[in-house]
Amino acid sequence: MGKAITGREEDYSQWYNDLVIKGSLADYSAVRGCMVIKPYGFTLWENMRNQLDKMFKETGHVNAYFPLFIPKSLFEAEEKNAEGFAKECAIVTHYRLKSDPSKSGKLMVDPEAKLEEELIVRPTSEAIIWSTYKNWIQSYRDLPLLINQWANVVRWEMRTRLFLRTAEFLWQEGHTAHATREEALEETEKMLGVYADFVEQYMAVPVIKGIKTPNERFAGADETYCIEAMMQDGKALQAGTSHFLGQNFAKAFDVQFSNKENKLEYVWATSWGVSTRLIGALIMAHSDDQGLVLPPRIAPLQVVIVPIYKGEEGKKIVDEKARWIVNELKGKGISVKYDDDDTARPGWKFAEYELKGVPVRIALGQRDLEQNVAEVARRDTKEKQTVSLDNLVNEVEKLLEDIQQNMFNRALLFRKEHICQADTWEEFVQALDKGNFVMAHWDGTSETEEKIKETAKATIRCIPLNNPQESGKCILTGNLSKERVLFARAY
RNA sequence: CGGGAUGUAGCGUAGCCCGGUUAUCGCGCCUGGUUUGGGACCAGGAGGUCGCAAGUUCGAAUCUUGCCAUCCCGACCA
Incomplete structure (x- = not known):
């Protein structure tokens, strides 16, 4: 909570x-x-x-x-590059500190240790x-x-x-x-x-x-x-x-x-x-309102196993099976954690691993073991299914791949739903306000690009590769254009 | 860098305006016990330079100044 x-x-x-x-x-x-x-x-x-x-x-x-x-003289050798970064450079000017005579226990920059040539932190x-x-x-x-x-x-x-x-x-x-x-x-x-x-x-x-x-x-x-x-x-x-x-x-x-x-x-x-x-x-x-959602192929942890049991005896039984599952999954190259921490209860762990975006959670309880099954939950859709322990490892392997694909497809669908064309300034701004990528005509000049940036707060993200050629009129100036470019508000 | 806000225990907070004994509460943490299928419960306990530094004062979490950090908006940004 x-x-x-x-x-x-x-x-x-x-x-x-x-x-x-x-x-x-x-x-x-x-x-x-x-x-x-x-x-x-x-x-x-x-x-x-x-x-x-x-x-x-x-x-x-x-x-x-x-x-x-980087010595300043080297840094400035390529002028355009140097200018481009000049406003955000950290610079080393001295190489030594000394005790501050006016404040005991404090240090100050030693003015005598000034570098002959400043160093730019790359x-x-x-x-x-x-x-x-x-x-x-x-x-x-x-x-x-x-x-x-x-x-x-x-x-x-x-x-x-x-x-x-x-x-x-x-x-x-x-x-x-x-x-x-x-x-x-x-x-x-x-x-x-x-x-x-x-x-x-x-x-x-x-x-x-x-x-x-x-x-x-x-x-x-x-x-x-x-x-x-x-x-x-x-x-x-x-x-x-x-x-x-x-x-x-x-x-x-x-x-x-x-x-x-x-x-x-x-x-x-x-x-x-x-x-x-x-x-x-x-x-x-x-990610969603419950926390991170991480794709299996790069998730720090792909599978977590949460035991559910009553009493010491119950724990022993669940432990044994869980460790077997851990070994089986590791054998397949899947990263897995068995969370048998007794100080946190299952519900707490569920929420915690959802927050951390672990793709697959296996809940293993005594009731499950009686039926030779486990409850497998996927983070991307939050769906749960009951899986036979005999198939568990294969199912988890397939599930991880399915999650990976589903996450990509979902993101792709989201993008498709939020990308559109605009042919008038009004359409253009409305589409941006609604959180869209907008394909629109641009007359190809820096001035126009700047003005659009100022008024619509959107920048040209790129001219897509293999961009279809299509004659049209610039969204701002009405001047001739031969292709649409990708506009969006950006981070 | 400009505007706004914030900073009190690991986290979230009360107290600040109007200065006054041991700084409030919840979560978390520790110990013991009962628990365990969606963020458990009981009992006991520990934990604080009130962001930092100066100043005003008999006395500062509270007032003043400076600094540091974080968030939001803007400017800036491959």
């Missing part, structure tokens, strides 16, 4: 915060804008990370690690990485260079939200170098595909693949590809980005290679990333 969460309808923001805090994913910290990821939340991240890492390696990438600090690592790649790349034989790093980055945000926007967050950033423009473009799209596959197949969140408009493009990129997901309030969340960097960084850091004709050329680059923000997407795409 002490853990009741705020309803989605009542206060969506508070609902989200309640899920994160009461679902034990994360906690506030003593540092402004920074959060603590708790073991349950971190296990979720580890599961996501492990799968992504596997997919990166399957596509030929290797991991490395680059410094947290908001992204292009600068440090490309300054290094310069030394690693001489010949076309050194290409492609396909490196990823798992790291933390810092972006000094004005307003923070757990997982969605924090000053420090965890992510991965891939940085690749290629001999040709075509190959780099191919890589950019390939990694976007990896992200889309991961988010859809493992997180059960459908995404729209697309290209950002110049306004929304990554600073320093020639083209930014993205995947956009719909949250339950109809707002969009950018779930991942993949950038075609052209030769911008190669030129800024003078990274050239000799081609087969022994001529010097600048390399072509990509970078791509997803972050712990994905956890926010996961929460807002699936």
